[in-house]
Each structure stands twice: as structure tokens, then as C-alpha cells.
Amino acid sequence: VVSNRGSFAGVRTGELGLERTDAGLAVLTISGEHDLSTAPTLRRRLDVLLEEGTATVVDLSSATFIDSSILGVILDARRRAAEAEIGFAVVNANGADAVDRVLEVTGLRAELPVHARREEAFSEASRDSGKSPA
Amino acid sequence: MSDGGFELTLPATAENVMVVRQAIAGLGEALGLPAQRIADLKTVVTEACNNVVLHAYDEETGPLHVSAEPASRSAAVRATEAARRFTSPMRRRSSATTGSRLRSPRSSRSR
Numbered sequence: 001v002v003s004n005r006g007s008f009a010g011v012r013t014g015e016l017g018l019e020r021t022d023a024g025l026a027v028l029t030i031s032g033e034h035d036l037s038t039a040p041t042l043r044r045r046l047d048v049l050l051e052e053g054t055a056t057v058v059d060l061s062s063a064t065f066i067d068s069s070i071l072g073v074i075l076d077a078r079r080r081a082a083e084a085e086i087g088f089a090v091v092n093a094n095g096a097d098a099v100d101r102v103l104e105v106t107g108l109r110a111e112l113p114v115h116a117r118r119e120e121a122f123s124e125a126s127r128d129s130g131k132s133p134a
Numbered sequence: 135m136s137d138g139g140f141e142l143t144l145p146a147t148a149e150n151v152m153v154v155r156q157a158i159a160g161l162g163e164a165l166g167l168p169a170q171r172i173a174d175l176k177t178v179v180t181e182a183c184n185n186v187v188l189h190a191y192d193e194e195t196g197p198l199h200v201s202a203e204p205a206s207r208s209a210a211v212r213a214t215e216a217a218r219r220f221t222s223p224m225r226r227r228s229s230a231t232t233g234s235r236l237r238s239p240r241s242s243r244s245r
Contacts, residue, residue, distance in 0.1 A: 013152060033152060033155070035148070035151055035152060035155070035180055035184075036148035036151055036184050036187060036188070037147075037148040037149045037151065037152060039148075065155070065173075065176060065177075065180075067177065067180045067181060067184065068181060068184070069184065097169075097170070097173060098173055101170075101173055101174065101177070102177055105174070105177060
């Protein structure tokens with residue numbers, strides 16, 4: 001029996017990184033493995049950005065694993081961003097297999113458009129934003 | 135249980151899903167499964183464990199039992215709690231089914 005925390009030998013959760021571009025976009029980078037245990041943190045980060053009204057790009061290029069709970073959080077943020085006319089786009093620039101495959105298996109590829117290039121995602125997030133940065 | 139399999143009993147918490155996922159990935163590597171197949175196995179096992187973590191217990195956290203049993207052409211993984219069993223068949227030579235099927239043969243009778 002292993003201890004009840006996710007800190008056992010060599011097991012490490014993924015990380016979230018946030019940067020802001022000169023154009024005022026927020027880029028939330030999801031790297032490593034993300035699942036039910038990190039979904040609440042991801043949700044909180046996206047909540048803050050949406051409450052700010054900040055156009056956001058979610059970058060999955062460095063993700064090595066995501067599950068349905070992470071997809072759910074991203075889909076929910078995307079829906080709320082659309083309702084509030086806040087730019088929102090998702091990018092998987094390296095074509096990370098983990099992301100591609102889970103979109104395929106869950107049948108959510110049509111539901112959640114994922115750009116292959118960061119520039120495209122930046123462009124979509126800027127274009128769609130009712131509060132587009134100057 | 136066949137050689138090379140494992141059984142784990144952990145508290146059914148979100149954090150422990152990752153522990154199970156790492157264990158199953160290690161087993162897949164030891165069996166020499168292709169990377170794509172290991173990735174699919176991680177997804178199926180994660181979602182099965184998620185079901186237990188999210189839906190098995192109302193208030194107090196109960197146990198999450200996981201057993202993995204490699205066979206000559208497949209690896210059967212079960213994530214269970216007291217009333218339900220989520221089974222994810224893993225056929226090494228049937229790529230169409232891998233990672234996309236999640237059967238829960240006992241779920242209809244539970245609760």
C-alpha cells in the first residue's frame with residue numbers, strides 16, 4: 001500500500017505557467033501530467049483570467065497527459081469566454097500525442113478546436129475578444 | 135495473478151489516480167508495449183479510477199482497489215470499490231479497442 005499523497009517516488013504532478021504577451025493576451029501553459037488532482041487549480045487560474053476579462057490562450061504543447069476532467073475544465077472556460085465575448089483559444093504546437101489522442105478517444109475534437117501553431121491561437125484569441133487589447 | 139502484475143489498495147483520492155497511472159505505465163513498459171498503447175492504457179485506467187474517486191463514496195473516502203494482470207496477448211486492469219467494477223480490457227493486437235472501451239459490467243446493479 002502506497003501513501004495517500006501523490007508524492008511517491010518519482011511521481012510528480014504537472015505544472016501551470018502563466019505569461020502575458022505585449023498584446024495583453026494571457027498564455028496559460030499546461031505542462032506535464034494533469035488530471036483530477038490538478039483540475040481545480042487549472043479551473044481557478046482560468047476563473048481569474050475570465051473574471052479579469054483577459055483574452056486567453058491555453059497552451060497544451062508541453063502536456064504529457066491530460067484526462068477528461070482537464071478537458072472539461074477547458075471546455076467550460078471556453079464556453080464562458082464565448083458568452084462573455086472574451087477571446088479564448090487552445091494550442092498544441094508540438095502535436096503532443098497525449099492531447100491528440102485524448103481528443104480523439106473522447107470524440108471532442110470538433111467541440112474543442114486546437115490550433116497547431118501558437119500564432120494561430122494568439123490570432124483567434126485576439127480576434128474573438130470583445131475587449132480586444134489595443 | 136500472473137507474474138508481473140500488481141495489486142494496489144489506496145484511498146480513493148484524486149491524488150492517488152496519478153500513482154495508479156504511473157504504476158500502470160511502468161507495467162506497460164516492462165511488458166514492452168508500444169508507447170501509443172501505454173498512453174491509451176494510462177487514459178483508460180485514469181478514467182476508471184476517476185469514476186471510483188468521483189462516484190463511489192458519498193462522504194468518507196473509501197478504498198480504491200486496482201489490479202493489473204498481464205496475459206500473453208492482453209492485460210486486464212480493474213479499478214474497483216465495494217459495489218462496482220470498472221474493467222478495461224487491453225488487447226495488445228487490437229488497436230481499435232484499446233483505450234476506448236470502458237466496461238462496467240456490475241454498474242447496473244449497484245446502488
